Amino acid sequence: MEFIILEKQKPILLIWPEYMKPILEIKNISKKFTIGHGQKPYLNLRDSLVSIFQPRISSEVFFALKSISFDVYPGESIGIIGKNGAGKSTLLKILSKITPPSSGKIISRGRIASLLEVGTGFHSELSGRENIFLNGSILGMKKKEIENKFDEIVDFSGTEFFLDTPLKHYSSGMKLRLAFAVAAFLEPEILIIDEVLAVGDADFQKKCIGKMEDVSKSGRTILFVSHNMASMRALCSKGLLISKGELIYSGKMNEAIDKYISASSKAAHSGEIPPDASSTNKGIAKFTKIVLKGKNGVATDTIHYRSMMCLDFEVNALENLPDVMLDIRICTPDGLNLVHAMNKYTSPEERALKKGRNFIHCGLANQLQPGQYSFSIGIHYPDGSTIEYVENILNFNVLNIADENNEGFNYNYNLCYVRFESEWKIEN
Numbered sequence: 001m002e003f004i005i006l007e008k009q010k011p012i013l014l015i016w017p018e019y020m021k022p023i024l025e026i027k028n029i030s031k032k033f034t035i036g037h038g039q040k041p042y043l044n045l046r047d048s049l050v051s052i053f054q055p056r057i058s059s060e061v062f063f064a065l066k067s068i069s070f071d072v073y074p075g076e077s078i079g080i081i082g083k084n085g086a087g088k089s090t091l092l093k094i095l096s097k098i099t100p101p102s103s104g105k106i107i108s109r110g111r112i113a114s115l116l117e118v119g120t121g122f123h124s125e126l127s128g129r130e131n132i133f134l135n136g137s138i139l140g141m142k143k144k145e146i147e148n149k150f151d152e153i154v155d156f157s158g159t160e161f162f163l164d165t166p167l168k169h170y171s172s173g174m175k176l177r178l179a180f181a182v183a184a185f186l187e188p189e190i191l192i193i194d195e196v197l198a199v200g201d202a203d204f205q206k207k208c209i210g211k212m213e214d215v216s217k218s219g220r221t222i223l224f225v226s227h228n229m230a231s232m233r234a235l236c237s238k239g240l241l242i243s244k245g246e247l248i249y250s251g252k253m254n255e256a257i258d259k260y261i262s263a264s265s266k267a268a269h270s271g272e273i274p275p276d277a278s279s280t281n282k283g284i285a286k287f288t289k290i291v292l293k294g295k296n297g298v299a300t301d302t303i304h305y306r307s308m309m310c311l312d313f314e315v316n317a318l319e320n321l322p323d324v325m326l327d328i329r330i331c332t333p334d335g336l337n338l339v340h341a342m343n344k345y346t347s348p349e350e351r352a353l354k355k356g357r358n359f360i361h362c363g364l365a366n367q368l369q370p371g372q373y374s375f376s377i378g379i380h381y382p383d384g385s386t387i388e389y390v391e392n393i394l395n396f397n398v399l400n401i402a403d404e405n406n407e408g409f410n411y412n413y414n415l416c417y418v419r420f421e422s423e424w425k426i427e428n
Contacts, residue, residue, distance in 0.1 A: 068245075
């Protein structure tokens with residue numbers, strides 16, 4: 001007997017019967033690459049002869065995955081999350097048999113369809129119609145199965161007018177729609193989807209999410225990689241958190257997301273920013289410290305509802321930068337960018353960084369509803385190109401109780417994210 005509980009009308013399997021085997025068994029999967037340092041890709045004859053007498057190029061072994069093990073049961077919807085470079089896409093490529101693991105083994109008990117890149121498994125010289133049958137065959141479907149779903153695939157993809165046109169004339173969006181439709185409608189037992197859905201426009205993404213919800217409810221198994229935490233919460237009941245090639249958490253999706261958001265705050269309690277925290281850096285200037293302070297000037301990670309937020313930064317510049325844009329972004333735990341503030345329209349003196357240490361202060365009028373948020377910060381040239389950018393550098397909370405200057409306003413329910421100041425007038 002199996003025991004289930006309902007959470008938001010979605011069944012979550014707590015105890016599997018002993019006789020039910022996982023549809024996927026991943027056992028101690030590792031993937032390593034050998035990285036050469038200082039290697040020149042092309043050498044002429046003279047350089048080749050000279051290189052004989054030079055020291056050998058050094059190399060090192062890099063593990064993209066380290067002893068990953070987990071089971072996937074029929075009907076589970078699993079979200080795989082982690083920072084860029086954590087090993088998520090490498091894991092999906094191994095599960096999709098695109099690349100073999102260096103060690104470990106995978107036991108699969110169902111047909112796998114994967115959508116990892118736009119047009120994967122398609123042939124550019126063949127028409128859309130021919131590619132539907134080709135890709136379906138690659139996925140292990142019989143011709144009769146493909147014919148039965150053909151009209152639905154074409155209707156969903158919106159490519160009916162171009163169905164007999166060679167794929168090389170399709171736009172990237174058309175290829176994506178067709179690829180997703182083939183993977184979703186041909187009903188493989190296991191559907192693997194990478195961040196590729198982020199490529200489509202808003203309407204298409206919404207359409208895909210709806211289709212994936214239908215696929216999940218139909219009992220098929222889904223493995224989903226995305227940085228859109230809202231989609232993860234909606235689609236997945238189980239989450240895997242991967243960091244630096246290692247599986248550090250396996251359990252409920254909501255708890256996996258909470259751990260991911262908590263771990264993404266890179267600044268130490270002292271405000272010191274680690275040297276490797278940058279998402280982008282050109283080596284000209286670097287954030288070294290960020291501190292959030294309340295109205296009393298004391299460092300904190302909690303701000304009262306409608307209370308002023310004060311951010312203090314330190315930036316180390318290696319040269320004089322007479323005109324730069326500093327910006328602050330505030331994001332939700334689901335990765336939604338909510339607020340943007342910048343110094344673009346301040347005086348020239350306020351947009352200059354001098355060589356050495358620079359101390360920056362920014363005050364933000366807090367109109368955020370109570371909840372958890374994070375700061376991302378950046379330095380940019382006037383044309384918008386980035387010098388330094390650090391994502392999710394500091395987590396903070398907005399309390400549902402205002403401070404004494406706001407008359408102790410008690411806000412104890414959740415509604416949207418941002419509250420605007422407004423004026424109201426009623427005439428009777």
